[in-house]
Amino acid sequence: MEAAGAEKPIYRASTTAPVNIAVIKYWGKRDPKLNLPTNSSLSVSLDQADLRTHTTASCSSSYSSPDTLTLNSKPESLEGARPQACLSSLRALRSELEEKDPSLPKLSTLPLRIVSSNNFPTAAGLASSAAGFAALIRAIADLYELPQDPTTLSLIARQGSGSACRSLLGGYVAWDHGTEADGSDSKARLVAPKSHWPSMRALILVASHEKKDVSSTAGMQTTVQTSQLFKTRAEVVVPAAMEAMEKAIAEKDFESFAKVTMRDSDSFHATCLDTTPPIFYMNDTSRAAIRAVENLNKRAGKIIAAYTFDAGPNAVIYYLHENREAVVGPFKRALGEKEGWLGQQGAAIGYAEIAQEDE
Numbered sequence: 001m002e003a004a005g006a007e008k009p010i011y012r013a014s015t016t017a018p019v020n021i022a023v024i025k026y027w028g029k030r031d032p033k034l035n036l037p038t039n040s041s042l043s044v045s046l047d048q049a050d051l052r053t054h055t056t057a058s059c060s061s062s063y064s065s066p067d068t069l070t071l072n073s074k075p076e077s078l079e080g081a082r083p084q085a086c087l088s089s090l091r092a093l094r095s096e097l098e099e100k101d102p103s104l105p106k107l108s109t110l111p112l113r114i115v116s117s118n119n120f121p122t123a124a125g126l127a128s129s130a131a132g133f134a135a136l137i138r139a140i141a142d143l144y145e146l147p148q149d150p151t152t153l154s155l156i157a158r159q160g161s162g163s164a165c166r167s168l169l170g171g172y173v174a175w176d177h178g179t180e181a182d183g184s185d186s187k188a189r190l191v192a193p194k195s196h197w198p199s200m201r202a203l204i205l206v207a208s209h210e211k212k213d214v215s216s217t218a219g220m221q222t223t224v225q226t227s228q229l230f231k232t233r234a235e236v237v238v239p240a241a242m243e244a245m246e247k248a249i250a251e252k253d254f255e256s257f258a259k260v261t262m263r264d265s266d267s268f269h270a271t272c273l274d275t276t277p278p279i280f281y282m283n284d285t286s287r288a289a290i291r292a293v294e295n296l297n298k299r300a301g302k303i304i305a306a307y308t309f310d311a312g313p314n315a316v317i318y319y320l321h322e323n324r325e326a327v328v329g330p331f332k333r334a335l336g337e338k339e340g341w342l343g344q345q346g347a348a349i350g351y352a353e354i355a356q357e358d359e
């Protein structure tokens with residue numbers, strides 16, 4: 001926290017948070033109000049040089065109410081129940097500190113100004129809410145000088161957007177569904193730091209920059225209400241996949257990591273299709289990407305690439321650095337030399353490393 005200006009000081013803190021891409025997907029809430037998931041999930045946080053949200057939080061008695069948020073230079077609302085839940089949890093923690101130590105400035109009552117930006121085009125259609133909420137929580141926690149560790153802060157980020165709780169940590173991160181009714185054990189856990197398996201890479205194929213027509217929040221609620229496959233996925237499929245995935249990561253076994261990743265993506269999208277009305281997140285480009293991964297694995301004679309799709313058509317393909325040419329080469333040739341974020345033609349390609357554990 002840094003204060004500037006003598007009369008009405010402005011207190012300020014800045015931070016960044018990584019985008020994470022789940023290899024075992026969170027889909028379904030057992031408690032929508034507390035944002036508690038039906039199943040556990042596991043993701044990989046991507047390197048912040050490639051994909052991250054940068055956020056500055058400031059507060060001052062010279063600011064007028066209400067709190068404001070600017071995202072990529074545009075004003076955004078903080079009025080929804082979810083951002084409000086996050087802000088009041090953070091203020092409550094600050095206010096506890098102020099009660100214990102009356103010499104501290106009373107920041108908990110001051111209006112907040114939050115300014116956020118992504119280092120990747122929002123138009124790329126990549127899930128940015130996870131990094132966005134994680135950076136928001138972390139910036140305000142730093143501004144308030146809260147002593148809570150990232151795992152404890154993940155309880156707050158979860159209320160903003162479920163997947164955001166995993167972006168409080170780098171590396172390989174689980175979100176345990178928890179069993180407590182108040183959600184106190186539904187939080188992020190470090191499965192392994194980036195340094196444990198540093199050659200993991202993610203190739204991102206942007207199949208569309210359009211905003212998805214069914215939001216994750218709405219889609220998963222309809223799935224919970226109508227899908228027959230959902231119960232089996234939550235109770236049988238995911239618990240077994242979580243165990244297999246943690247083992248694959250512990251043993252740095254890419255073939256198992258890849259098989260479980262692709263199976264879980266397929267299971268998640270099958271559950272979406274089993275929803276009434278059915279939800280289609282993948283498009284023809286997504287299906288072509290799946291075929292391309294199958295073909296390059298066949299050519300290699302072993303599994304060297306794994307696809308996964310979130311609630312949208314963009315593919316994320318995990319591979320190990322030593323297989324870069326065999327995995328990235330065919331996509332580069334198919335898409336032309338469109339390296340970087342050249343999303344104009346409906347397909348673009350970008351590379352991401354894995355974020356450090358302390359990010």
Ligand code: DP6
Pocket residue numbers: 021022024025026027035041127129160161162163164216217218310311
């Ligand atoms: C398919 O975290 O966006 O990306 O909690 O309602 O904000 P809310 O949902 P959100 O859902 C993410 C769904 C997913 C899978 C995942 O990231 O685990």
